[in-house]
Amino acid sequence: MLSVPPEIHVALRSLERAALVRHAEWFAELSSTNTYAAELANQEEIPLPQLIGASRQTAGRGRGQNAWWSTDGALTFSLLFNPSDQGLPVARWSQVALVTGLAVADLLETYLPPAVVQLKWPNDVYVDGRKICGILTEVPSGRTDRLVVGIGLNVGNTLRDAPSELQASAVSLCDLLGDRCPTLGEVLEGLITRWNFWLQRLVLGEIHFPELWKTKCYLTGHRVMVSLGPETQAGICRGLDSDGMLLLETPAGVQRILAGTVRRMDASTPS
Numbered sequence: 001m002l003s004v005p006p007e008i009h010v011a012l013r014s015l016e017r018a019a020l021v022r023h024a025e026w027f028a029e030l031s032s033t034n035t036y037a038a039e040l041a042n043q044e045e046i047p048l049p050q051l052i053g054a055s056r057q058t059a060g061r062g063r064g065q066n067a068w069w070s071t072d073g074a075l076t077f078s079l080l081f082n083p084s085d086q087g088l089p090v091a092r093w094s095q096v097a098l099v100t101g102l103a104v105a106d107l108l109e110t111y112l113p114p115a116v117v118q119l120k121w122p123n124d125v126y127v128d129g130r131k132i133c134g135i136l137t138e139v140p141s142g143r144t145d146r147l148v149v150g151i152g153l154n155v156g157n158t159l160r161d162a163p164s165e166l167q168a169s170a171v172s173l174c175d176l177l178g179d180r181c182p183t184l185g186e187v188l189e190g191l192i193t194r195w196n197f198w199l200q201r202l203v204l205g206e207i208h209f210p211e212l213w214k215t216k217c218y219l220t221g222h223r224v225m226v227s228l229g230p231e232t233q234a235g236i237c238r239g240l241d242s243d244g245m246l247l248l249e250t251p252a253g254v255q256r257i258l259a260g261t262v263r264r265m266d267a268s269t270p271s
């Protein structure tokens, strides 16, 4: 039977003590931490921010209709919080996914050379052209004053056992670092600490997206296809603007894209 590693409990208590989250809970198995967090969000009196993690998800969700595939050893959790309480107006909630990506990249750079860590707008983190982390931000139905940020980070789950298309397009820390791979507890603590740091910078208006994405963007300078529902647009990515929108150079001029799924046309693997 799958159990929760003791070092996860140590990390959760340490995060609570440091007041980085007000309540943290970890399950051996859940359908999806985002789904669970969205259900919790409907309770009036709950301490926030709250962290909900699971050692295994049976129905992990990705963006749109995608499933999130991961095996044991992956880090999968969600943060439930009220961004307005923290000083972030609703109009800027879409930037939370971006700073979450920055926090993940910041953490990964403590283990990997910074040059290999890249951000794929709006919410993926790549290492050497392969996806290592997906972020899913959702406003729970019925509680539009709360936000769920779900993070799936490949840590101790080797992709060697994954379906072949994933082996080519995804990677994990243990595949990259072997024996030097950190524990889930260590990664979790480091990530939440950095997430708080980047969120505070966002609230204080200290994030300059164009500059931060200049060296880290997986898409800049590449031909991309952006899809949002039935709409698709092709163009060359020209980085991010100061609101965190994607700049897409098209024959009709430079478009500012607020949301969508982006595919790099020159990448050999699906993204």
Ligand code: BTN
Residues within 6 Å of the ligand: 031, 032, 033, 034, 035, 057, 059, 060, 061, 062, 063, 066, 068, 075, 076, 077, 078, 124, 133, 134, 135, 136, 150, 151, 152, 153
């Ligand atoms: C994506 O790449 O499309 C986003 C993937 C997000 C996966 C995480 S794992 C923890 C949380 N719970 C879920 O069901 N999904 C997110």
